[in-house]
Amino acid sequence: MKFFVDTADFNEIRDLADTGLLDGVTTNPSLVAKAGRDFKELIGEICALVPGPVSAEVASTDFDGMVAEGERLAQIADNVVIKLPLTLAGLKACKHFTDKGIKTNVTLCFSANQALLAAKVGATYVSPFIGRLDDINLDGMELIENIRAIYDNYAFSTEILAASIRTPNHVTQAALAGADVATMPPAVIRKLAEHPLTTSGLENFVKDWKSTGQSIL
Ligand code: E4P
Numbered sequence: 001m002k003f004f005v006d007t008a009d010f011n012e013i014r015d016l017a018d019t020g021l022l023d024g025v026t027t028n029p030s031l032v033a034k035a036g037r038d039f040k041e042l043i044g045e046i047c048a049l050v051p052g053p054v055s056a057e058v059a060s061t062d063f064d065g066m067v068a069e070g071e072r073l074a075q076i077a078d079n080v081v082i083k084l085p086l087t088l089a090g091l092k093a094c095k096h097f098t099d100k101g102i103k104t105n106v107t108l109c110f111s112a113n114q115a116l117l118a119a120k121v122g123a124t125y126v127s128p129f130i131g132r133l134d135d136i137n138l139d140g141m142e143l144i145e146n147i148r149a150i151y152d153n154y155a156f157s158t159e160i161l162a163a164s165i166r167t168p169n170h171v172t173q174a175a176l177a178g179a180d181v182a183t184m185p186p187a188v189i190r191k192l193a194e195h196p197l198t199t200s201g202l203e204n205f206v207k208d209w210k211s212t213g214q215s216i217l
Pocket of ligand 1: 006026027028107127129131132163164165183
């Protein structure tokens with residue numbers, strides 16, 4: 001499973017990139033608004049830092065606007081992925097970019113049928129939003145499972161990018177369901193490494209080692 005970080009906070013991305021765990025980055029307009037930075041400049045900096053795919057979302061909702069903005073964003077760097085909403089206009093724009101060999105991430109996916117459409121227009125990634133479905137008492141993980149089954153039935157190459165991940169357990173369940181990628185807030189990525197038995201076990205090892213009075217170097 002590939003790990004993307006879901007943030008527009010450059011410092012967070014730099015810290016996580018240093019761990020070697022990061023395969024890519026996703027942003028959205030809300031995250032960019034929170035970062036308070038010039039969008040195109042920020043995407044350029046992230047693309048220079050992370051060699052993997054960096055999703056940058058269009059702001060327009062009409063086909064012509066999405067194409068114009070997506071083409072501008074694609075000029076920023078080779079690893080920019082154009083993020084488009086899962087609407088008919090967004091799917092048409094996705095087909096436009098697919099035909100030009102530009103990578104796409106079709107976002108705001110909440111149903112298996114929507115994911116089927118994203119695959120049919122050749123999206124590079126589809127982003128089902130797990131957490132937002134769970135928020136309204138639906139089952140986000142069931143959606144991942146259904147998309148996996150449908151994509152496998154037809155050998156679609158669109159990658160399932162599990163999004164709106166809120167907890168480490170979401171990551172485990174998405175991995176078990178066969179999601180290709182998980183995009184997570186920085187705090188969730190950090191929590192994946194944590195276990196209380198690791199913490200207490202390490203404390204004991206450090207204490208016992210000190211009692212030997214030895215040095216390995
Ligand atoms: C994914 O591409 C989105 O940016 C993100 O995962 C949305 O997460 P949220 O539902 O926590 O805002």
